[in-house]
Amino acid sequence: MPAHSRAVVVAAQTDEPQGIELFLPAGYDLFWSSVVIVIIAAVFYKMILPRMNAVLDERASLIEGGIAKAEAAQKQADEALAQQQELLAEARSDAAKVREEARAEGTAIIKELKVKASEEAERISETAHRQIEAERQAAAVSLRTEVGALATDLASKIVGESLEDSARQSRVVDRFLDELEASQTVASTKEA
Amino acid sequence: MTRAGPNDHLGVLLSTYATSVILAATEGHEGEGGFHTPSISDFFPSAILFEGTIFQIDRLWIIRIIATLVLLSVFVIAARRAKVVPGRFQAGIEFLLSFVRVQIGEEIMGKERSRRFVPMLTTIFLSILAFNLTGVIPGLNLAGTSRIGLPLVLALWVFVTYWAVGIRKHGLGGYLKSNLFPPGVPWPIYAILTPIELLQLLIIRPGSLMVRLVANMIAGHIILVLCFAATQFFVVDSAGTGLMVFGALTLPAGIFMTLFEVLVAFLQAYIFALLAAAYINMSLEEEH
Numbered sequence: 001m002p003a004h005s006r007a008v009v010v011a012a013q014t015d016e017p018q019g020i021e022l023f024l025p026a027g028y029d030l031f032w033s034s035v036v037i038v039i040i041a042a043v044f045y046k047m048i049l050p051r052m053n054a055v056l057d058e059r060a061s062l063i064e065g066g067i068a069k070a071e072a073a074q075k076q077a078d079e080a081l082a083q084q085q086e087l088l089a090e091a092r093s094d095a096a097k098v099r100e101e102a103r104a105e106g107t108a109i110i111k112e113l114k115v116k117a118s119e120e121a122e123r124i125s126e127t128a129h130r131q132i133e134a135e136r137q138a139a140a141v142s143l144r145t146e147v148g149a150l151a152t153d154l155a156s157k158i159v160g161e162s163l164e165d166s167a168r169q170s171r172v173v174d175r176f177l178d179e180l181e182a183s184q185t186v187a188s189t190k191e192a
Numbered sequence: 193m194t195r196a197g198p199n200d201h202l203g204v205l206l207s208t209y210a211t212s213v214i215l216a217a218t219e220g221h222e223g224e225g226g227f228h229t230p231s232i233s234d235f236f237p238s239a240i241l242f243e244g245t246i247f248q249i250d251r252l253w254i255i256r257i258i259a260t261l262v263l264l265s266v267f268v269i270a271a272r273r274a275k276v277v278p279g280r281f282q283a284g285i286e287f288l289l290s291f292v293r294v295q296i297g298e299e300i301m302g303k304e305r306s307r308r309f310v311p312m313l314t315t316i317f318l319s320i321l322a323f324n325l326t327g328v329i330p331g332l333n334l335a336g337t338s339r340i341g342l343p344l345v346l347a348l349w350v351f352v353t354y355w356a357v358g359i360r361k362h363g364l365g366g367y368l369k370s371n372l373f374p375p376g377v378p379w380p381i382y383a384i385l386t387p388i389e390l391l392q393l394l395i396i397r398p399g400s401l402m403v404r405l406v407a408n409m410i411a412g413h414i415i416l417v418l419c420f421a422a423t424q425f426f427v428v429d430s431a432g433t434g435l436m437v438f439g440a441l442t443l444p445a446g447i448f449m450t451l452f453e454v455l456v457a458f459l460q461a462y463i464f465a466l467l468a469a470a471y472i473n474m475s476l477e478e479e480h
Contacts (some may be wrong), residue, residue, distance in 0.1 A: 017236065020412075022340065023403060028248035029341030036260050037345050041315045043264050049311050050272035054291060059276045 144177075151176055213408035230417035235339050235410060255326050256336040263322040276439040289311030292317045292465065301467040301476075311471055312353065316346055317465040320405065327413055328450050335457075338409035343464075350468040351398040358475030367475065397471055401464055408460050412453045419446030 016026075027032070152173055237251040270285040278286060294312045297306030306313075323336030337343055358367040370384045371393055419442050427439035 017232065022232065023406070025339070025341040025344050026248075027246035028242075029248040029339055030344065032249075032253055032256065033341035033345045036256050037315075037319060037342070037349070040260060040264065040319045041312075042317045043268065044318070045311050048267045048271040049289075049314060052274055052286070055274040056286075062276055115235075122415060 147180070148173060148177060151180075226420040227429070228417070230421065232410075234334070234413065234417065249362070252334060252339055254343070255332045255334055256323065258332065259322045259326045259336050260319075263318060267318070285362045288318065289314060296462070296465050296469050300466065301473045305473070305476060306469070309353075309469065312349070313465050313469055316468055317461050320346065320461040320464050321457060324409060324460055325454070327409060327416070327457065328453045333413075333416075335409040335413060337405055337460075338413055340402065340406050343405040347398040347402040348466065350401060350471060352473045353468075354397075354471045355393075357472060361476055370477075371474075397467075401467060405460050405464055408456055412449075412456055414448065415449050416453060419443075419449055434438065 152169070155172065155176070235252070239248045239250050240253075241247075241249040251337055267285065274282055293306070293310050296313050296317065298311045300306070301309065320337060323342060325335075326332040327335030327338065331378050355367075361367070362370060368434040371388045373382055374389070374435070376387070377385060423446055426437075426442060427436050430436060
Protein backbone atom coordinates (compact mmCIF):
# COMPACT_ATOMS: atom_id res chain seq x y z
CA MET A 1 0.00 0.00 0.00
CA PRO A 2 1.51 3.36 -0.93
CA ALA A 3 2.17 5.62 2.02
CA HIS A 4 -0.21 8.28 0.85
CA SER A 5 -3.30 6.11 0.56
CA ARG A 6 -2.48 4.45 3.84
CA ALA A 7 -2.43 7.84 5.57
CA VAL A 8 -5.84 8.62 4.17
CA VAL A 9 -7.14 5.36 5.52
CA VAL A 10 -5.64 6.07 8.94
CA ALA A 11 -7.15 9.54 8.93
CA ALA A 12 -10.54 8.22 8.01
CA GLN A 13 -10.38 5.56 10.68
CA THR A 14 -9.44 7.82 13.57
CA ASP A 15 -11.52 10.79 12.52
CA GLU A 16 -8.59 13.09 13.18
CA PRO A 17 -8.59 16.74 12.07
CA GLN A 18 -6.86 17.31 8.79
CA GLY A 19 -4.95 20.24 7.40
CA ILE A 20 -6.15 23.61 8.51
CA GLU A 21 -8.52 21.96 10.98
CA LEU A 22 -5.42 21.36 13.09
CA PHE A 23 -5.34 25.10 13.71
CA LEU A 24 -9.03 25.64 14.24
CA PRO A 25 -9.77 24.78 17.83
CA ALA A 26 -12.67 22.62 18.87
CA GLY A 27 -15.06 24.42 21.21
CA TYR A 28 -14.07 22.35 24.24
CA ASP A 29 -10.37 22.97 23.56
CA LEU A 30 -10.92 26.71 23.41
CA PHE A 31 -13.16 26.68 26.47
CA TRP A 32 -10.82 24.76 28.76
CA SER A 33 -7.74 26.60 27.49
CA SER A 34 -9.39 29.89 28.37
CA VAL A 35 -10.36 28.62 31.82
CA VAL A 36 -6.83 27.44 32.51
CA ILE A 37 -5.21 30.64 31.29
CA VAL A 38 -7.65 32.86 33.19
CA ILE A 39 -6.96 30.96 36.40
CA ILE A 40 -3.19 31.16 35.93
CA ALA A 41 -3.32 34.84 35.01
CA ALA A 42 -5.59 35.67 37.95
CA VAL A 43 -3.32 33.99 40.47
CA PHE A 44 -0.22 35.64 38.99
CA TYR A 45 -1.82 39.09 38.75
CA LYS A 46 -3.54 39.06 42.12
CA MET A 47 -1.29 37.10 44.36
CA ILE A 48 2.09 35.88 43.19
CA LEU A 49 3.51 38.95 41.48
CA PRO A 50 2.29 41.54 44.03
CA ARG A 51 3.69 39.42 46.85
CA MET A 52 7.02 38.88 45.12
CA ASN A 53 7.26 42.54 44.18
CA ALA A 54 6.52 43.55 47.75
CA VAL A 55 9.38 41.36 48.91
CA LEU A 56 11.70 42.77 46.23
CA ASP A 57 10.75 46.34 47.14
CA GLU A 58 11.27 45.59 50.80
CA ARG A 59 14.68 44.17 50.02
CA ALA A 60 15.59 47.18 47.91
CA SER A 61 14.47 49.62 50.59
CA LEU A 62 16.31 47.61 53.21
CA ILE A 63 19.50 47.75 51.19
CA GLU A 64 19.05 51.43 50.49
CA GLY A 65 18.28 52.04 54.17
CA GLY A 66 21.38 50.12 55.16
CA ILE A 67 23.52 52.15 52.77
CA ALA A 68 22.03 55.42 54.03
CA LYS A 69 22.58 54.37 57.62
CA ALA A 70 26.18 53.44 56.91
CA GLU A 71 26.72 56.76 55.19
CA ALA A 72 25.23 58.65 58.13
CA ALA A 73 27.39 56.71 60.56
CA GLN A 74 30.47 57.41 58.44
CA LYS A 75 29.63 61.10 58.33
CA GLN A 76 29.11 61.18 62.07
CA ALA A 77 32.40 59.44 62.64
CA ASP A 78 34.18 61.89 60.33
CA GLU A 79 32.63 64.81 62.15
CA ALA A 80 33.60 63.37 65.52
CA LEU A 81 37.14 62.85 64.32
CA ALA A 82 37.40 66.38 63.00
CA GLN A 83 35.98 67.74 66.23
CA GLN A 84 38.42 65.70 68.23
CA GLN A 85 41.35 66.88 66.20
CA GLU A 86 40.19 70.45 66.55
CA LEU A 87 39.91 70.03 70.31
CA LEU A 88 43.31 68.42 70.43
CA ALA A 89 44.90 71.26 68.49
CA GLU A 90 43.14 73.76 70.70
CA ALA A 91 44.34 71.97 73.81
CA ARG A 92 47.87 71.87 72.46
CA SER A 93 47.94 75.58 71.71
CA ASP A 94 46.39 76.28 75.10
CA ALA A 95 49.05 74.25 76.80
CA ALA A 96 51.79 76.03 74.87
CA LYS A 97 50.30 79.38 75.78
CA VAL A 98 50.07 78.44 79.45
CA ARG A 99 53.64 77.22 79.43
CA GLU A 100 54.78 80.41 77.74
CA GLU A 101 52.90 82.54 80.25
CA ALA A 102 54.23 80.53 83.16
CA ARG A 103 57.75 80.94 81.91
CA ALA A 104 57.32 84.68 81.46
CA GLU A 105 55.69 84.97 84.82
CA GLY A 106 58.47 82.94 86.39
CA THR A 107 61.12 85.16 84.87
CA ALA A 108 59.25 88.24 86.04
CA ILE A 109 58.94 86.86 89.55
CA ILE A 110 62.61 85.97 89.68
CA LYS A 111 63.58 89.39 88.41
CA GLU A 112 61.31 91.07 90.93
CA LEU A 113 62.62 88.94 93.74
CA LYS A 114 66.18 89.71 92.74
CA VAL A 115 65.46 93.41 92.75
CA LYS A 116 63.71 93.11 96.08
CA ALA A 117 66.56 91.09 97.53
CA SER A 118 69.21 93.50 96.41
CA GLU A 119 67.16 96.41 97.72
CA GLU A 120 66.77 94.61 101.03
CA ALA A 121 70.45 93.89 101.15
CA GLU A 122 71.30 97.47 100.42
CA ARG A 123 68.88 98.68 103.07
CA ILE A 124 70.29 96.25 105.60
CA SER A 125 73.85 97.23 104.87
CA GLU A 126 72.95 100.94 105.00
CA THR A 127 71.24 100.49 108.36
CA ALA A 128 74.25 98.62 109.59
CA HIS A 129 76.57 101.39 108.38
CA ARG A 130 74.43 104.03 110.02
CA GLN A 131 74.30 102.09 113.25
CA ILE A 132 78.01 101.56 113.22
CA GLU A 133 78.60 105.25 112.54
CA ALA A 134 76.27 106.25 115.36
CA GLU A 135 77.89 103.83 117.75
CA ARG A 136 81.28 105.03 116.68
CA GLN A 137 80.35 108.66 117.33
CA ALA A 138 78.79 107.77 120.65
CA ALA A 139 81.93 105.88 121.51
CA ALA A 140 84.04 108.85 120.43
CA VAL A 141 81.95 111.24 122.53
CA SER A 142 82.03 109.05 125.60
CA LEU A 143 85.71 108.41 125.07
CA ARG A 144 86.42 112.07 124.89
CA THR A 145 84.75 112.77 128.22
CA GLU A 146 85.93 109.64 129.97
CA VAL A 147 89.44 109.76 128.63
CA GLY A 148 89.67 113.47 129.65
CA ALA A 149 88.58 112.67 133.20
CA LEU A 150 90.75 109.63 133.38
CA ALA A 151 93.76 111.42 132.08
CA THR A 152 93.20 114.33 134.43
CA ASP A 153 92.83 111.99 137.33
CA LEU A 154 95.90 110.14 136.33
CA ALA A 155 97.94 113.28 135.75
CA SER A 156 96.90 114.84 139.05
CA LYS A 157 97.81 111.63 140.74
CA ILE A 158 101.18 111.73 139.04
CA VAL A 159 101.96 115.44 139.50
CA GLY A 160 100.13 115.84 142.81
CA GLU A 161 98.53 119.03 143.88
CA SER A 162 100.47 121.18 141.40
CA LEU A 163 97.93 121.20 138.84
CA GLU A 164 95.13 122.56 140.92
CA ASP A 165 95.25 125.89 139.25
CA SER A 166 92.33 125.61 136.89
CA ALA A 167 93.77 127.65 134.11
CA ARG A 168 96.77 125.58 133.90
CA GLN A 169 94.84 122.45 134.32
CA SER A 170 92.66 123.23 131.43
CA ARG A 171 95.57 124.10 129.20
CA VAL A 172 97.36 120.96 130.08
CA VAL A 173 94.31 118.85 129.41
CA ASP A 174 93.64 120.47 126.11
CA ARG A 175 97.17 120.04 124.98
CA PHE A 176 97.11 116.46 126.04
CA LEU A 177 93.92 115.85 124.18
CA ASP A 178 95.18 117.58 121.07
CA GLU A 179 98.25 115.44 121.12
CA LEU A 180 96.13 112.43 121.67
CA GLU A 181 93.88 113.35 118.85
CA ALA A 182 96.81 114.09 116.58
CA SER A 183 98.38 110.76 117.35
CA GLN A 184 95.06 109.12 116.80
CA THR A 185 94.63 110.77 113.41
CA VAL A 186 98.16 109.80 112.47
CA ALA A 187 97.41 106.31 113.58
CA SER A 188 94.17 106.17 111.60
CA THR A 189 95.74 107.61 108.46
CA LYS A 190 98.53 105.13 108.89
CA GLU A 191 95.89 102.44 109.25
CA ALA A 192 94.08 103.70 106.21
CA MET B 193 11.57 13.22 4.90
CA THR B 194 11.64 16.39 2.82
CA ARG B 195 9.67 15.23 -0.18
CA ALA B 196 6.41 17.09 -0.59
CA GLY B 197 3.59 14.63 -0.74
CA PRO B 198 0.12 15.39 -1.98
CA ASN B 199 -0.80 15.64 1.67
CA ASP B 200 1.00 18.92 2.28
CA HIS B 201 -2.26 20.61 3.12
CA LEU B 202 -0.81 22.16 6.25
CA GLY B 203 0.01 25.32 4.43
CA VAL B 204 3.04 27.46 4.20
CA LEU B 205 2.72 28.73 7.73
CA LEU B 206 4.63 25.80 9.14
CA SER B 207 8.37 25.70 9.28
CA THR B 208 9.85 23.08 7.02
CA TYR B 209 11.01 21.17 10.07
CA ALA B 210 7.55 20.86 11.52
CA THR B 211 5.95 20.30 8.12
CA SER B 212 8.17 17.47 7.10
CA VAL B 213 7.77 15.73 10.42
CA ILE B 214 4.00 16.04 10.40
CA LEU B 215 3.87 14.87 6.83
CA ALA B 216 5.99 11.92 7.71
CA ALA B 217 3.65 11.17 10.56
CA THR B 218 0.43 11.46 8.59
CA GLU B 219 1.86 9.36 5.82
CA GLY B 220 2.57 6.64 8.29
CA HIS B 221 5.39 4.18 8.30
CA GLU B 222 5.93 0.74 7.00
CA GLY B 223 6.23 -0.58 10.54
CA GLU B 224 4.67 -3.96 11.10
CA GLY B 225 3.75 -5.85 14.22
CA GLY B 226 3.89 -3.84 17.46
CA PHE B 227 5.21 -0.66 15.97
CA HIS B 228 3.17 2.30 17.14
CA THR B 229 2.88 4.90 14.44
CA PRO B 230 2.88 8.41 15.85
CA SER B 231 0.03 10.35 14.31
CA ILE B 232 -2.06 13.46 14.66
CA SER B 233 -4.68 11.42 16.53
CA ASP B 234 -2.25 11.42 19.49
CA PHE B 235 -3.22 15.02 20.05
CA PHE B 236 -6.94 14.26 20.04
CA PRO B 237 -7.34 11.51 22.58
CA SER B 238 -10.82 10.11 23.04
CA ALA B 239 -13.12 11.94 25.41
CA ILE B 240 -13.49 10.81 28.99
CA LEU B 241 -16.51 12.93 29.96
CA PHE B 242 -19.07 15.22 28.33
CA GLU B 243 -18.20 14.04 24.82
CA GLY B 244 -19.33 16.36 22.10
CA THR B 245 -19.96 19.36 24.40
CA ILE B 246 -17.64 22.26 24.99
CA PHE B 247 -16.96 20.80 28.43
CA GLN B 248 -15.44 17.66 26.92
CA ILE B 249 -12.70 16.26 29.12
CA ASP B 250 -9.89 14.14 27.72
CA ARG B 251 -6.31 13.16 28.48
CA LEU B 252 -4.93 16.51 27.34
CA TRP B 253 -7.38 18.27 29.68
CA ILE B 254 -5.97 16.26 32.61
CA ILE B 255 -2.42 17.11 31.53
CA ARG B 256 -3.26 20.82 31.38
CA ILE B 257 -4.94 20.75 34.77
CA ILE B 258 -1.95 18.98 36.32
CA ALA B 259 0.47 21.47 34.75
CA THR B 260 -1.67 24.36 35.99
CA LEU B 261 -1.85 22.99 39.52
CA VAL B 262 1.89 22.32 39.66
CA LEU B 263 2.79 25.75 38.25
CA LEU B 264 0.47 27.58 40.61
CA SER B 265 1.46 25.50 43.64
CA VAL B 266 5.14 26.14 43.09
CA PHE B 267 4.70 29.88 42.65
CA VAL B 268 2.07 30.32 45.36
CA ILE B 269 4.29 28.49 47.84
CA ALA B 270 7.25 30.63 46.76
CA ALA B 271 5.19 33.81 47.13
CA ARG B 272 3.82 32.78 50.51
CA ARG B 273 7.23 31.98 51.85
CA ALA B 274 8.96 34.89 50.15
CA LYS B 275 11.42 36.52 52.49
CA VAL B 276 13.69 39.51 52.13
CA VAL B 277 16.69 37.21 52.34
CA PRO B 278 15.93 34.47 49.78
CA GLY B 279 16.72 30.80 50.12
CA ARG B 280 17.69 28.60 47.20
CA PHE B 281 14.11 27.85 46.17
CA GLN B 282 13.08 31.47 46.29
CA ALA B 283 16.24 32.52 44.44
CA GLY B 284 15.36 30.09 41.63
CA ILE B 285 11.81 31.41 41.40
CA GLU B 286 13.08 34.98 41.49
CA PHE B 287 15.52 34.14 38.71
CA LEU B 288 12.64 33.04 36.45
CA LEU B 289 10.59 36.12 37.30
CA SER B 290 13.48 38.51 36.81
CA PHE B 291 14.36 36.77 33.54
CA VAL B 292 10.92 37.70 32.19
CA ARG B 293 11.02 41.19 33.70
CA VAL B 294 14.52 42.09 32.55
CA GLN B 295 15.39 39.92 29.54
CA ILE B 296 11.98 40.16 27.89
CA GLY B 297 10.13 43.18 29.30
CA GLU B 298 12.85 45.73 29.90
CA GLU B 299 15.00 44.55 27.01
CA ILE B 300 12.20 45.08 24.47
CA MET B 301 10.05 47.83 25.92
CA GLY B 302 12.32 49.69 28.30
CA LYS B 303 11.97 49.93 32.03
CA GLU B 304 9.14 52.44 32.26
CA ARG B 305 6.91 51.08 29.55
CA SER B 306 7.37 47.41 30.41
CA ARG B 307 6.12 47.74 33.99
CA ARG B 308 2.45 47.58 32.96
CA PHE B 309 2.98 44.44 30.89
CA VAL B 310 5.30 42.42 33.09
CA PRO B 311 2.44 40.46 34.74
CA MET B 312 1.06 39.57 31.31
CA LEU B 313 4.46 38.55 29.95
CA THR B 314 5.16 36.55 33.09
CA THR B 315 1.87 34.69 32.82
CA ILE B 316 2.47 33.96 29.14
CA PHE B 317 6.05 32.83 29.57
CA LEU B 318 5.51 30.64 32.61
CA SER B 319 2.30 29.00 31.46
CA ILE B 320 3.75 28.18 28.04
CA LEU B 321 6.88 26.84 29.74
CA ALA B 322 4.84 24.65 32.09
CA PHE B 323 2.58 23.34 29.32
CA ASN B 324 5.54 22.71 27.01
CA LEU B 325 7.43 20.75 29.64
CA THR B 326 4.59 18.28 30.12
CA GLY B 327 5.68 16.89 26.76
CA VAL B 328 8.82 15.35 28.29
CA ILE B 329 7.45 14.44 31.70
CA PRO B 330 7.00 10.65 31.93
CA GLY B 331 3.35 9.70 32.38
CA LEU B 332 2.09 12.93 30.82
CA ASN B 333 4.17 12.76 27.61
CA LEU B 334 2.06 15.29 25.77
CA ALA B 335 2.67 19.02 25.72
CA GLY B 336 -0.32 21.05 26.94
CA THR B 337 0.41 23.47 24.11
CA SER B 338 0.36 20.79 21.41
CA ARG B 339 -3.31 21.39 20.66
CA ILE B 340 -4.24 24.75 19.20
CA GLY B 341 -6.64 25.91 21.96
CA LEU B 342 -4.06 27.11 24.43
CA PRO B 343 -1.70 28.84 21.99
CA LEU B 344 -4.75 30.42 20.37
CA VAL B 345 -6.07 31.84 23.63
CA LEU B 346 -2.66 33.29 24.42
CA ALA B 347 -2.23 34.70 20.91
CA LEU B 348 -5.69 36.21 21.14
CA TRP B 349 -4.76 37.87 24.41
CA VAL B 350 -1.67 39.38 22.79
CA PHE B 351 -3.73 40.42 19.75
CA VAL B 352 -6.38 42.18 21.84
CA THR B 353 -3.72 43.81 23.99
CA TYR B 354 -1.69 45.33 21.17
CA TRP B 355 -4.80 46.62 19.45
CA ALA B 356 -6.16 48.04 22.70
CA VAL B 357 -3.01 49.84 23.81
CA GLY B 358 -2.43 51.12 20.27
CA ILE B 359 -5.93 52.56 19.98
CA ARG B 360 -5.84 53.98 23.49
CA LYS B 361 -2.58 55.77 22.74
CA HIS B 362 -3.10 56.99 19.19
CA GLY B 363 -6.86 56.64 18.61
CA LEU B 364 -8.18 54.14 16.09
CA GLY B 365 -7.41 56.42 13.13
CA GLY B 366 -3.93 57.31 14.34
CA TYR B 367 -3.12 53.71 15.13
CA LEU B 368 -4.24 52.45 11.72
CA LYS B 369 -2.56 55.31 9.93
CA SER B 370 0.81 54.84 11.58
CA ASN B 371 0.67 51.08 11.02
CA LEU B 372 -0.90 50.85 7.57
CA PHE B 373 0.69 53.93 6.00
CA PRO B 374 4.19 54.04 7.36
CA PRO B 375 5.73 57.42 6.51
CA GLY B 376 8.70 57.82 4.22
CA VAL B 377 7.26 55.54 1.54
CA PRO B 378 6.35 56.79 -1.96
CA TRP B 379 2.55 56.71 -2.21
CA PRO B 380 2.14 54.14 -5.00
CA ILE B 381 3.88 51.61 -2.80
CA TYR B 382 0.98 51.83 -0.36
CA ALA B 383 -1.08 49.85 -2.82
CA ILE B 384 1.07 46.84 -1.98
CA LEU B 385 2.24 47.76 1.48
CA THR B 386 -1.07 48.60 3.12
CA PRO B 387 -2.79 45.24 2.53
CA ILE B 388 0.31 43.45 3.74
CA GLU B 389 0.45 45.57 6.88
CA LEU B 390 -3.26 45.01 7.51
CA LEU B 391 -2.73 41.29 7.11
CA GLN B 392 0.17 41.55 9.56
CA LEU B 393 -1.92 43.30 12.17
CA LEU B 394 -4.96 41.08 11.84
CA ILE B 395 -3.70 37.59 11.04
CA ILE B 396 0.00 37.08 10.59
CA ARG B 397 1.18 38.27 14.00
CA PRO B 398 -1.23 36.27 16.19
CA GLY B 399 -1.32 33.42 13.66
CA SER B 400 2.44 33.02 13.56
CA LEU B 401 2.61 33.18 17.36
CA MET B 402 0.21 30.28 17.84
CA VAL B 403 1.21 28.19 14.84
CA ARG B 404 4.91 28.40 15.65
CA LEU B 405 4.25 27.15 19.14
CA VAL B 406 1.77 24.41 18.34
CA ALA B 407 3.74 23.11 15.36
CA ASN B 408 6.94 22.90 17.40
CA MET B 409 5.18 20.96 20.11
CA ILE B 410 3.46 18.61 17.66
CA ALA B 411 6.73 17.97 15.84
CA GLY B 412 8.60 17.40 19.09
CA HIS B 413 6.04 14.91 20.31
CA ILE B 414 6.06 13.00 17.04
CA ILE B 415 9.84 12.76 16.99
CA LEU B 416 9.92 11.54 20.59
CA VAL B 417 7.22 8.96 19.94
CA LEU B 418 9.06 7.87 16.83
CA CYS B 419 12.32 7.38 18.72
CA PHE B 420 10.81 5.52 21.64
CA ALA B 421 8.33 3.47 19.59
CA ALA B 422 11.17 2.43 17.31
CA THR B 423 13.30 1.50 20.31
CA GLN B 424 10.44 -0.57 21.68
CA PHE B 425 9.99 -2.25 18.30
CA PHE B 426 13.68 -2.97 17.71
CA VAL B 427 14.67 -4.01 21.22
CA VAL B 428 11.58 -5.72 22.62
CA ASP B 429 9.40 -6.81 19.71
CA SER B 430 12.28 -7.86 17.50
CA ALA B 431 14.27 -9.44 20.32
CA GLY B 432 16.71 -12.03 19.08
CA THR B 433 16.76 -10.77 15.50
CA GLY B 434 19.36 -8.59 13.84
CA LEU B 435 17.06 -5.61 14.10
CA MET B 436 18.02 -5.16 17.77
CA VAL B 437 21.15 -3.36 16.57
CA PHE B 438 19.07 -0.40 15.48
CA GLY B 439 17.92 0.02 19.07
CA ALA B 440 21.44 1.23 19.85
CA LEU B 441 20.70 4.12 17.51
CA THR B 442 17.11 4.97 18.38
CA LEU B 443 17.45 4.93 22.17
CA PRO B 444 20.27 7.52 22.38
CA ALA B 445 18.38 9.52 19.78
CA GLY B 446 15.32 9.45 22.04
CA ILE B 447 17.36 10.62 25.01
CA PHE B 448 18.94 13.36 22.98
CA MET B 449 15.57 14.47 21.60
CA THR B 450 14.12 14.56 25.11
CA LEU B 451 16.84 16.97 26.18
CA PHE B 452 16.35 18.89 22.95
CA GLU B 453 12.63 19.17 23.71
CA VAL B 454 13.43 20.71 27.10
CA LEU B 455 15.47 23.33 25.26
CA VAL B 456 12.66 23.84 22.75
CA ALA B 457 10.17 24.21 25.60
CA PHE B 458 12.18 27.10 27.04
CA LEU B 459 12.93 28.57 23.64
CA GLN B 460 9.31 28.59 22.47
CA ALA B 461 8.10 30.15 25.71
CA TYR B 462 10.82 32.78 25.38
CA ILE B 463 10.05 33.51 21.73
CA PHE B 464 6.30 33.78 22.35
CA ALA B 465 6.74 36.21 25.24
CA LEU B 466 9.46 38.14 23.41
CA LEU B 467 7.30 38.64 20.30
CA ALA B 468 4.30 39.53 22.44
CA ALA B 469 6.41 42.26 24.06
CA ALA B 470 7.65 43.40 20.65
CA TYR B 471 4.13 43.61 19.15
CA ILE B 472 2.79 45.56 22.14
CA ASN B 473 5.80 47.83 21.98
CA MET B 474 5.16 48.56 18.28
CA SER B 475 1.67 49.75 19.17
CA LEU B 476 3.10 52.12 21.73
CA GLU B 477 5.79 53.66 19.51
CA GLU B 478 5.44 57.37 18.96
CA GLU B 479 4.23 58.35 15.55
CA HIS B 480 7.10 58.87 13.20
